[in-house]
Amino acid sequence: MTGTIERSRYQDYMRAAEGVQGWFSDMSAALFDAFLSLQGGRTGPGDMLEIGVAYGRSALMMGMQLRLDATLRLVDVGQALMDQSVELITPHCEGRIEPTLQFSEALPPDSLPALGTRFVHIDGEHGTWGVQNDLELADRVLATDGVVVLDDFFSETFVGVTIGALTWLAQHPGRFEMVLVGFNKAYLVRPRAARRYLEFIRDGLQPHLAACGQPPNTLLRTDDPRACGCFGLTLRQFDRDYVTREIASGLPESYLPGKYPV
Numbered sequence: 001m002t003g004t005i006e007r008s009r010y011q012d013y014m015r016a017a018e019g020v021q022g023w024f025s026d027m028s029a030a031l032f033d034a035f036l037s038l039q040g041g042r043t044g045p046g047d048m049l050e051i052g053v054a055y056g057r058s059a060l061m062m063g064m065q066l067r068l069d070a071t072l073r074l075v076d077v078g079q080a081l082m083d084q085s086v087e088l089i090t091p092h093c094e095g096r097i098e099p100t101l102q103f104s105e106a107l108p109p110d111s112l113p114a115l116g117t118r119f120v121h122i123d124g125e126h127g128t129w130g131v132q133n134d135l136e137l138a139d140r141v142l143a144t145d146g147v148v149v150l151d152d153f154f155s156e157t158f159v160g161v162t163i164g165a166l167t168w169l170a171q172h173p174g175r176f177e178m179v180l181v182g183f184n185k186a187y188l189v190r191p192r193a194a195r196r197y198l199e200f201i202r203d204g205l206q207p208h209l210a211a212c213g214q215p216p217n218t219l220l221r222t223d224d225p226r227a228c229g230c231f232g233l234t235l236r237q238f239d240r241d242y243v244t245r246e247i248a249s250g251l252p253e254s255y256l257p258g259k260y261p262v
């Protein structure tokens with residue numbers, strides 16, 4: 001469960017992404033790398049989908065972890081940037097790259113294969129209805145053990161992303177469970193896969209981020225897990241690896257660090 005670092009492509013990614021413009025931080029690259037490595041890295045089965053590609057900075061990390069027989073689907077609207085992104089990713093990707101020049105709202109859902117996608121990155125239209133449309137597409141394509149990453153969740157710049165996502169989740173109970181919010185993105189999985197991901201976040205994520213050379217961070221779960229089991233991740237706080245509801249409230253700890261139930 002925790003031994004993901006041997007599948008990491010982070011250092012190769014950092015070399016390949018040097019000078020590439022974009023909005024994808026090194027921390028997010030390490031987080032993507034952690035989840036993709038948990039899924040088996042370049043041997044993990046399943047396709048990938050990114051909505052909102054721009055210069056290909058985040059799609060590059062996805063492509064580097066794609067399996068030989070799998071497809072990376074890229075959806076964006078500009079021909080020139082899409083060509084540039086495909087050119088960037090191709091030498092580092094063993095699988096197939098399928099670009100689509102289309103607003104995601106105009107994509108017929110049945111044009112995307114159902115339930116075979118291991119990793120979806122939603123980073124296109126940053127408004128309420130756009131995010132809801134893209135969550136609908138993600139729900140169609142995501143495999144039972146896949147991950148959906150939603151950019152700009154809790155961002156004050158794009159308030160509609162958060163409103164759109166929380167409304168959609170409330171209207172579609174049982175489709176996704178949010179397991180992590182950190183460094184500007186939310187990570188969602190199918191509820192049946194949530195325990196496996198929560199255990200990895202608790203036990204394996206920080207070692208992976210440290211091995212990628214990321215700065216010290218703190219994992220927080222400051223609610224009763226029956227109300228909200230989702231973890232938060234921030235730069236170092238309280239000089240602790242983990243912060244619980246008790247610690248955040250100045251109360252005695254009720255669980256051993258690292259042993260919180262999930």
Ligand SMILES: C[S@@+](CC[C@H](N)C(=O)[O-])C[C@H]1O[C@@H](n2cnc3c(N)ncnc32)[C@H](O)[C@@H]1O
Nearest residue numbers: 022023024052054057058076103104123124125
């Ligand atoms: C923030 S950028 C993507 C950044 C990129 N994922 C990265 O991490 O560097 C947003 C992109 O979404 C595209 N976009 C905006 N609305 C879209 C939509 N409805 N469908 C598809 N792409 C969209 C824009 O053209 C732009 O390239």
